[in-house]
Amino acid sequence: MKLLGxxxxxxxxxxxxxxxxxxxxxxxxxxxxxxxxxIITVLVFLLIIVQIVQGLLSV
Incomplete structure (x- = not known):
């Protein structure tokens, strides 16, 4: 119910x-x-790279 709210x-x-x-x-x-x-294209690309690195380091 909270989720719907x-x-x-x-x-x-x-x-x-x-x-x-x-x-x-x-x-x-x-x-x-x-x-x-x-600018947005570069920021999205950097965000993807950061998420990939973060995922690899958390293993």
Whole structure:
């Protein structure tokens, strides 16, 4: 039952965040989108590497 409550709370929070960002966010330029995309790609890659190393060290 707790899990359903947590999931419901997360769903409500997601709906609120989407609503607020769609209403008040400014459009991004293509250059800023490209820059952020590159940064996010590198961060995801590093996160995957860290998780692999952490998994190998925990054995």
């Amino acid at each position: 947590i999931l419901l709370l997360l769903a409500i929070a997601l709906i609120v965040v989407i609503h607020v960002t769609e209403r008040y966010a400014k459009p991004m330029s293509r250059a800023r989108q490209a820059k952020l995309s590159g």
